Amino acid sequence: MLKRHQPQAHVFGLDADSEVLKAARAKAAGAGVEICLDEGMSFGMPYADGSFDAVFSSLFFHHLQTAQKLLTLTEVRRVLKPGGTLRVCDWGPAGSPYTRLAFTAVRMLDRFDVTRDSVEGRLPDLMVQAGFVEVHPVGEMATVLGTLQFLAGRKRQTEEGG
Numbered sequence: 231m232l233k234r235h236q237p238q239a240h241v242f243g244l245d246a247d248s249e250v251l252k253a254a255r256a257k258a259a260g261a262g263v264e265i266c267l268d269e270g271m272s273f274g275m276p277y278a279d280g281s282f283d284a285v286f287s288s289l290f291f292h293h294l295q296t297a298q299k300l301l302t303l304t305e306v307r308r309v310l311k312p313g314g315t316l317r318v319c320d321w322g323p324a325g326s327p328y329t330r331l332a333f334t335a336v337r338m339l340d341r342f343d344v345t346r347d348s349v350e351g352r353l354p355d356l357m358v359q360a361g362f363v364e365v366h367p368v369g370e371m372a373t374v375l376g377t378l379q380f381l382a383g384r385k386r387q388t389e390e391g392g
Contacts, residue, residue, distance in 0.1 A: 232286065233258075233261075233263040233264070233265055234261070234263060240266070241263075241265040241266070242265065242266045242267070242268060242277075242282075243265060243266070243267045243268070244267075244268050244269075244270050244272065244275060244276075245267070245269065245270075246269065246270065246271050246272075248269055251267050251268075251269055254267050255267055272290070272294075272298075272301075272302040272305065272306075273298060273301035273302045273304075273305050274305065275305050275306075275308075275309055277309045278309075279308055279309065280309070280310065280311045280312070280314075281309045281310075281311070282309055282310055282311065282314060283310075283311055283314050283315070284310075284314060284315045284316070284317065285306050285309065285310060285314070285315075285316050285317070286316075286317045286318075287306075287316070287317070287318045287319070287320070288318075288319045288320075289319065289320055289321070290320065291318065291320045291347075291348075291353060292320050292321045292336075292340060292344065292345050292347070292348045293340060293344060294344060295343070295344055296347055296352075296356070299347065299353070299356050300356055300359060300360055303316075303356060303357055303359075303360030303361075303362070304360045304361065306360075307360055307361050307362060307385050310385040311385070312385060312386065312387045312388060312389070313384060313385060313386075313387045314384070314385045315382060315383070315384050315385075316357070316362060316381075316382070316383045316384070316385075317368075317380070317381070317382055318353065318357075318379075318380070318381040318382075318383075319378055319379070319380050319381075320348060320353060320378070320379065320381075321333065321336065321345065321348040321349075321376050321377065321378060321379070322348060322351055322353070322370060322377050322378065322379025323348075323349060323350065323351040323377065323379075324349070324376065324377055325370065325372050325377045326372070329372050329373075329376050329377045330349075330376075332373075332374060332375050332376050333345075333348075333349070333375060333376030333377070335375060336375050336376055337349070351379075353379070353381060354366075354367070354381055354383075357381065357383045358383075361385070361386070361389070362383035362384060362385065363383065363384055363385075363386055364382070364383060364384045365381065365382070365383040366381070366382055366383075367379060367380065367381055367382075368380045368381065368382050
């Protein structure tokens, strides 16, 4: 979808699961878009410092322990160019008692310990801890499984020590 909306962009995807990458390659080919899909871990990305203008993450962070979230966010900041942006779509605090109850099904599948940060709305604070600035919500959406939150943050234009 990113490549279709920004055809001139160089789009990269990263996943640790080779089967997921195989499916993603087939999906990209079927959509007629050319993207680079790499195998690797979010907290040890195979990219040089300052490689990207923007990083997008969709429904990923709720799978990680808090320490892994911080490592991943620090790694995202490393691969962003100065002033680069991070956009995140992931589960957030419930907007209603119904969405809190609905999200219980996700929590049962993905484990209560790793989804706790989502339920408590901690991802923006973790982004700030990892060194992002101008962290703010850009929207939310109620779904049948819970509330999705959309967040944005930016890497500083200049950083001391990296």
